[in-house]
Amino acid sequence: MRRIGMVIAGLALGSVAGCGDDGGGVRFHNPLANPAAGPPAGWSEGHCEIPAEAAPGDVSTPDHVVGTGTPESCTGQGVIDAVALGGTIVFDCGPDPVTITLDRPAKVFNDADPDIVIDGGGLITLSGGGTTRILYMNTCDPDQHWTTDHCQNQDHPRLTVQNLTFADGDSRNETEYDGGGAIWVRGGRFKVVNCRFFNNDCADEGPDVGGGGIRVFSQYDEQPVYVVNTTFGGADGYDNVCSNGGGISSIGVSWTILNSMFSYNRAIGNGGNPSEPGTPGGGSGGAIYNDGNTMTLSICGSLLEYNEVNAYGAAIFFVSNNHDGTLRIHDSIIRNNIGGSWHILPGISMHEDTRQDIANSTIE
Numbered sequence: 001m002r003r004i005g006m007v008i009a010g011l012a013l014g015s016v017a018g019c020g021d022d023g024g025g026v027r028f029h030n031p032l033a034n035p036a037a038g039p040p041a042g043w044s045e046g047h048c049e050i051p052a053e054a055a056p057g058d059v060s061t062p063d064h065v066v067g068t069g070t071p072e073s074c075t076g077q078g079v080i081d082a083v084a085l086g087g088t089i090v091f092d093c094g095p096d097p098v099t100i101t102l103d104r105p106a107k108v109f110n111d112a113d114p115d116i117v118i119d120g121g122g123l124i125t126l127s128g129g130g131t132t133r134i135l136y137m138n139t140c141d142p143d144q145h146w147t148t149d150h151c152q153n154q155d156h157p158r159l160t161v162q163n164l165t166f167a168d169g170d171s172r173n174e175t176e177y178d179g180g181g182a183i184w185v186r187g188g189r190f191k192v193v194n195c196r197f198f199n200n201d202c203a204d205e206g207p208d209v210g211g212g213g214i215r216v217f218s219q220y221d222e223q224p225v226y227v228v229n230t231t232f233g234g235a236d237g238y239d240n241v242c243s244n245g246g247g248i249s250s251i252g253v254s255w256t257i258l259n260s261m262f263s264y265n266r267a268i269g270n271g272g273n274p275s276e277p278g279t280p281g282g283g284s285g286g287a288i289y290n291d292g293n294t295m296t297l298s299i300c301g302s303l304l305e306y307n308e309v310n311a312y313g314a315a316i317f318f319v320s321n322n323h324d325g326t327l328r329i330h331d332s333i334i335r336n337n338i339g340g341s342w343h344i345l346p347g348i349s350m351h352e353d354t355r356q357d358i359a360n361s362t363i364e
Helices: 076-085
Strands: 003-005 064-066 087-091 098-101 115-127 136-140 158-167 183-186 187-191 196-198 214-217 225-228 231-233 248-251 256-260 262-263 288-292 296-300 303-305 318-321 328-330 332-335 356-359 360-364
Touching: 003 183, 064 076, 076 087, 076 115, 098 360, 136 158, 225 303, 328 360
Parallel strands: 003 360, 064 087, 087 115, 098 115, 115 158, 136 183, 158 187, 158 196, 183 214, 187 225, 196 231, 214 248, 225 256, 231 262, 248 288, 256 296, 262 303, 288 318, 296 328, 303 332, 328 356, 332 360
Antiparallel strands: none
């Protein structure tokens, strides 16, 4: 069954509640007092099959353990050092939930272990403290050591984050590699499993910057980023915010999103992309901002609701510039997303000729 509500096309809906009304966004974020108390990972009603390549990484024989059994032993510096070495990383911080606050991003080095799995065991929150991005991987950043002459298309590093909460990341002070409030990735492969993204921020404005939670570029051989059983926002007060793509943002990247939840995320820029005259640009893709050419956004067993925008795509902004992309939505619900215009389907902005594969889903 496919149920479609009213299609809104070419109708400006005015200002967005909670997002400002004069060309700029309004933020309400203070660092969360207790991120562990937030909504659970994933959408409980999502039951789509998980392919083998999207499964969690094996952490039975870790290479590095952060902590020695107490919360005090688990430090931001310990996380930074472990990520720099790569390999399989787990935590020993005691039996209770722990928040580890970083004062700068943990950065993946391209010539360290080609496989990096960071597993929080469901107990660990990595926090940017409202001042810094949390995690960074970039195969084309010479400071992280180039390993090939085709850095934009190499098969490593292969980064998996799982059983973690990412909270209070903030990349607004980043200038060279902007966007990605919690995580910024370019190149190699990237996968997210059983995670939560709360209260992360990136740039307030701009036509092509995005990803309050995650920003991704250039995955190896155009393979998709997998997002499995993961929550972005999930409740009022846990929203991720950026100029575009409150939850996730990418350029030229395919995504496969399974059994996940995007709600209460906000795109607070204004003027779209390209920017309308007299505006700073942005404000598209309350949950997801997906721009590029031949790419696929595949969503299965997922819920997108109560996301907000100022410009386009209250839930999803999916623009295939060469008109050769595919939007696939199965067994999912997209509803009650707020604001914006140019909605070809309710809450979804895309070219009218975009290939659609929609099945057993509610879009209203």
